[in-house]
Amino acid sequence: MNKFDFSKEFGNIDSKYIHEAEEKWVVRKKSKTSYYCRAAAACAALVLVSVLFFNPTVQAKMKALALSIGESFGFSSGVDSYSEILNSSRTDNGITVTLKEVVLDDGVLLAAIHEKISSTEDLYFEIDTAETTINGENMDSYGSGTYLPYTIRDLQNSCIEEEADEILENRFRTPSELGENPSVHLVIQACRTDELDKEAVGRFSFDFTVSRAEMKKQTLHKTLADTSIITEAGTVIFKEFSLNPLQSAITAELPERLLGGYELQLRGNDSKGNKVWYRLSDAVSEDFLTWNFRTDLWGAYEDGEIIDENAKRLAIPDMDSEYLELQLYVRPIMDKKFLNASGDSSEELQDAAETEEYAEEYGTEYISGSEEEWEAVGEKIRIEMR
Amino acid sequence: MTDEEIIALFLAREQSGIGELAKKYSFYCQKIAWNLLGNKEDTEECLNDTWYTVWSRIPPTVPPVLSHFCGRITRNLSIDRLRQKYAGKRPDTHMVDVLGEMEQLNVSYTIDDQLAEKELLKSINDFLGQMRAEDRDIFVRRYWFMDSIAEIAGRHQMSEGSVKMNLYRSRKKLLKKLEKEGNFL
Numbered sequence: 001m002n003k004f005d006f007s008k009e010f011g012n013i014d015s016k017y018i019h020e021a022e023e024k025w026v027v028r029k030k031s032k033t034s035y036y037c038r039a040a041a042a043c044a045a046l047v048l049v050s051v052l053f054f055n056p057t058v059q060a061k062m063k064a065l066a067l068s069i070g071e072s073f074g075f076s077s078g079v080d081s082y083s084e085i086l087n088s089s090r091t092d093n094g095i096t097v098t099l100k101e102v103v104l105d106d107g108v109l110l111a112a113i114h115e116k117i118s119s120t121e122d123l124y125f126e127i128d129t130a131e132t133t134i135n136g137e138n139m140d141s142y143g144s145g146t147y148l149p150y151t152i153r154d155l156q157n158s159c160i161e162e163e164a165d166e167i168l169e170n171r172f173r174t175p176s177e178l179g180e181n182p183s184v185h186l187v188i189q190a191c192r193t194d195e196l197d198k199e200a201v202g203r204f205s206f207d208f209t210v211s212r213a214e215m216k217k218q219t220l221h222k223t224l225a226d227t228s229i230i231t232e233a234g235t236v237i238f239k240e241f242s243l244n245p246l247q248s249a250i251t252a253e254l255p256e257r258l259l260g261g262y263e264l265q266l267r268g269n270d271s272k273g274n275k276v277w278y279r280l281s282d283a284v285s286e287d288f289l290t291w292n293f294r295t296d297l298w299g300a301y302e303d304g305e306i307i308d309e310n311a312k313r314l315a316i317p318d319m320d321s322e323y324l325e326l327q328l329y330v331r332p333i334m335d336k337k338f339l340n341a342s343g344d345s346s347e348e349l350q351d352a353a354e355t356e357e358y359a360e361e362y363g364t365e366y367i368s369g370s371e372e373e374w375e376a377v378g379e380k381i382r383i384e385m386r
Numbered sequence: 387m388t389d390e391e392i393i394a395l396f397l398a399r400e401q402s403g404i405g406e407l408a409k410k411y412s413f414y415c416q417k418i419a420w421n422l423l424g425n426k427e428d429t430e431e432c433l434n435d436t437w438y439t440v441w442s443r444i445p446p447t448v449p450p451v452l453s454h455f456c457g458r459i460t461r462n463l464s465i466d467r468l469r470q471k472y473a474g475k476r477p478d479t480h481m482v483d484v485l486g487e488m489e490q491l492n493v494s495y496t497i498d499d500q501l502a503e504k505e506l507l508k509s510i511n512d513f514l515g516q517m518r519a520e521d522r523d524i525f526v527r528r529y530w531f532m533d534s535i536a537e538i539a540g541r542h543q544m545s546e547g548s549v550k551m552n553l554y555r556s557r558k559k560l561l562k563k564l565e566k567e568g569n570f571l
Binding site for chain 2: 004005006007008009010011012013014015017018019020021025124145146147169263279281282283294296
């Protein structure tokens with residue numbers, strides 16, 4: 001019996017795929033309007049939160065709005081208010097999905113679900129971007145993700161159970177105007193992991209509307225002024241802070257020297273003493289200088305770390321906190337510095353040599369990384385949440 | 387100098403071809419080697435080995451894409467070097483993570499060796515062709531160019547968690563395909 005060595009054999013794949021991956025990756029775009037402008041226009045987007053609807057008066061108003069809007073968008077029935085849609089379940093093909101939370105906030109749609117699978121099929125769940133609409137229009141999606149309260153090593157050991165919680169994410173470019181009472185047609189699909197054509201084995205539709213004005217009360221969007229950290233690589237200027245029930249983000253302008261060469265995190269506490277932890281996540285400007293730091297959708301931990309069951313929780317600031325105190329941490333990605341050197345310039349060679357010295361001093365675990373290699377830089381910052 | 391001109395030097399056994407090859411593809415191959423080895427000395431040795439391996443293979447081989455031909459050689463030499471270096475050890479590094487992920491896709495086979503390998507390669511190419519463009523780019527960047535998760539996340543404006551999840555799913559799909567189609571064990 002022989003063993004097939006994938007690592008070697010993969011080197012022989014068709015050249016067209018290598019050539020394709022050599023090209024600069026372009027995130028799919030539909031509109032010529034800059035994403036940054038549209039993101040700014042959508043700053044007052046809404047967040048859907050369950051607690052708001054505990055008041056029966058609000059529920060009654062929402063029902064009336066829902067029916068009215070539902071008719072205008074062609075939903076003659078089946079459109080619920082947000083309070084009714086939460087914790088509701090849909091079953092298809094022996095699979096049950098319960099919607100635990102939905103957040104629609106500034107270009108991101110998040111759905112926290114609980115899934116129950118009656119068979120032993122290996123399935124995964126995602127937001128069906130082709131079917132999901134806001135105000136009857138498809139979203140201009142550019143990224144998606146699925147988040148489980150497991151580390152990647154847990155997943156490799158195939159410990160996903162028949163019942164599980166997940167958070168599904170879809171990032172999209174927001175339309176210029178959502179209206180006062182946007183209607184959401186959320187479709188979640190379950191697919192077999194081994195089916196390449198991605199034909200769904202189950203679809204779960206949730207239709208609801210929500211009052212934008214009321215929902216705004218459940219999210220925080222704040223422009224930050226005079227909040228910056230001076231580092232040796234330049235100044236990090238913090239621009240905006242946002243918080244919703246599932247995630248918090250801090251937008252910052254970063255010096256070019258910090259980008260590409262380092263991993264970045266913001267760590268600290270909210271005023272109630274809860275630990276908060278933001279990771280550098282996604283670029284928000286086309287020049288790749290303005291980025292979002294985001295909290296993890298599950299507890300903040302390094303890959304490979306053993307997590308106590310109780311620690312698998314959302315790691316976001318308390319909505320009632322007054323402020324955050326945060327420290328910037330960096331961890332070098334050493335290869336960037338080396339690879340940027342052409343090898344011809346003595347200065348560049350010196351940079352590469354210094355980089356190597358750093359690697360020798362701190363070990364070679366700098367990419368998968370060890371906790372000790374995070375270094376605090378600059379002064380702490382305080383972000384007022386109110 | 388064009389690829390054709392460099393290849394012509396090799397075919398004519400002109401040693402200047404090695405210098406021209408190194409001049410043109412040093413950076414390209416250096417990235418691949420560094421991604422896996424993460425060490426300047428090893429990377430440089432690996433590059434030197436690459437140029438002389440190319441010298442020994444051309445002729446008779448005339449590669450259709452010279453960059454990919456060199457890249458493949460660098461890749462294989464880097465993998466060998468890393469395995470040799472860490473034989474019996476399991477350091478928790480990016481490079482070992484990449485190899486570990488790829489090891490999950492190793493399958494055993496009992497049928498005719500050459501036929502099996504051809505079929506496996508065809509299955510992998512078919513798999514790549516069926517993937518969504520974004521998934522394929524992530525997969526090839528990770529397992530051909532050996533990019534770190536952080537680099538891929540930056541390239542795709544995704545979180546590192548999403549990249550890991552994407553790769554995990556792709557690996558799982560490919561493994562099932564290899565096991566299903568190839569009569570492998």
